[in-house]
Amino acid sequence: MELGIDAQPAPFSFETTRSALIMIDMQRDFLLPGGFGEALGNDVSQLAGCIAPARQLLDWARSVRMSIVHTKEAHAPDLSDCPPAKLQRGAPGKRIGDAGPMGRILIDGETGSDFVPELAPLAGERVLRKPGKGAFYATDLGEWLARRNVDTLIFAGVTTEVCVQTTMREANDRGYNCLLVEEATASYFPHFKQTTLDMVRAQGGIVGWTASLAALTGAGETLLAKGRA
Numbered sequence: 001m002e003l004g005i006d007a008q009p010a011p012f013s014f015e016t017t018r019s020a021l022i023m024i025d026m027q028r029d030f031l032l033p034g035g036f037g038e039a040l041g042n043d044v045s046q047l048a049g050c051i052a053p054a055r056q057l058l059d060w061a062r063s064v065r066m067s068i069v070h071t072k073e074a075h076a077p078d079l080s081d082c083p084p085a086k087l088q089r090g091a092p093g094k095r096i097g098d099a100g101p102m103g104r105i106l107i108d109g110e111t112g113s114d115f116v117p118e119l120a121p122l123a124g125e126r127v128l129r130k131p132g133k134g135a136f137y138a139t140d141l142g143e144w145l146a147r148r149n150v151d152t153l154i155f156a157g158v159t160t161e162v163c164v165q166t167t168m169r170e171a172n173d174r175g176y177n178c179l180l181v182e183e184a185t186a187s188y189f190p191h192f193k194q195t196t197l198d199m200v201r202a203q204g205g206i207v208g209w210t211a212s213l214a215a216l217t218g219a220g221e222t223l224l225a226k227g228r229a
């Protein structure tokens, strides 16, 4: 299904069969108290507002049968994929691998590393564990997308200026058309979110496009209603 939507800095067109939703790191470790985000000194309540829009976006992507990738930033239990420089971030006793109320902080398989229930993946959706901020670093994401002939990536998740922006920049350099859904992403620092949206779409879309959730889901609904899906 070919869609054209209102977006900034210009209208955005894409083919849903050649697109993937990249839902970035909607994990308890970032969104709930007691996880990695809070251990770094952040007010995690700042992220709560993006959960419902992210779920609406996910439901829309499911309805148009788009490829869906849920990334999670998490390390192996033996920390073999965590560089020493990253391990030293945060207060002693609250670092990656340390025990917390949701299990070991940012360790794959622990409660904290799992997705918030609203954004739980369904069977058939890709779960991609990543050791870095960018989803292309040390993962098979590029090969996975190439096998599906994907040329467009629709982004949501947390945090806007860290893992979302890093992954968008990686994707932009790899030749993907990138769209960030404004309500479905959040930062611990609201002004960082706003600045990231501005940075992405500045200079004619130097990193990509941004659009409202309504622009995206409304376009799909219109065409689905006309039976053109």
Ligand code: TIU
Residues within 6 Å of the ligand: 024, 025, 030, 037, 040, 073, 133, 158, 159, 160, 162, 163, 164, 188
């Ligand atoms: N700290 C922060 O804003 N983010 C991260 O550490 N990871 C992600 O953005 N997922």
